[in-house]
Amino acid sequence: MTLTKQKIRKTIATKRTVLDPQWLEKTSTRIVENLQSLEEFQSSETVALYKAIGGEVNLELLFEICWSLGKRTAIPVFNPETRIYEMAEITASTAFEIGNYGIQEPVSPCLLPLSDIDLIAVPGVAFDPSGNRLGRGGGYYDRMLSGFPGITTGICFDFQYVETVPVDLHDRPVDHIVSETKCRKVPKER
């Protein structure tokens, strides 16, 4: 029997609340290193990252690394009119404020069309070997990714890599899953 989405969210959320901040930082650094070893990351000119909340892998280091490599970076920003997330460019001089769901967002977003983005680093509550992703439940990334032609890379700690994630029709699998121990390439559908 597959666990329901709600049940997996609860199990992982409990594990996330007890993470040691030092472990989280150290392990996030290893994940950032692993992500940099991906060929698709190396060849990307524009990458979308995220501003971490509640026990998520912290990608803060990666923004500066991207800029020093000449890559542009973006993060999701909430559009209150459409109630969907869009991508906005982030530079070293971007000013942030606390946005929707308590996540940092740029004060004056400079929107980037998804077609300008080569790779999206996707946060998740859990991922499975087929690249299926369980998110926080808003369906926001699912909606963004449904119109995205580029590479998607799931970002998680090993404890979030589970046997199976229940899938819905709208769920789009990611192309890779990067954790602290490895970069997993998701096998293409046969």
Ligand SMILES: Nc1nc2c(c(=O)[nH]1)N(C=O)[C@@H](CNc1ccc(C(=O)N[C@@H](CCC(=O)O)C(=O)O)cc1)CN2
């Ligand atoms: N860092 C980060 N940015 C992101 C996402 C994400 O998962 N992580 N999103 C991914 O789509 C979008 C925001 N979606 C979100 C959806 C729900 C909740 C949330 O807190 N929901 C429940 C609690 C569930 C939980 O903690 O797991 C709540 O409202 O209380 C947060 C963000 C866009 N930006």
Ligand SMILES: Nc1ncnc2c1ncn2[C@@H]1O[C@H](COP(=O)(O)OP(=O)(O)OP(=O)(O)O)[C@@H](O)[C@H]1O
């Ligand atoms: N591409 C889409 N188009 C329309 N509705 C969608 C789409 N993707 C997801 N939804 C809706 O959003 C809701 C939440 O979906 P789901 O439980 O898969 O979220 P999630 O992937 O865990 O969340 P998130 O992507 O925000 O992290 C569902 O009611 C689903 O029907």
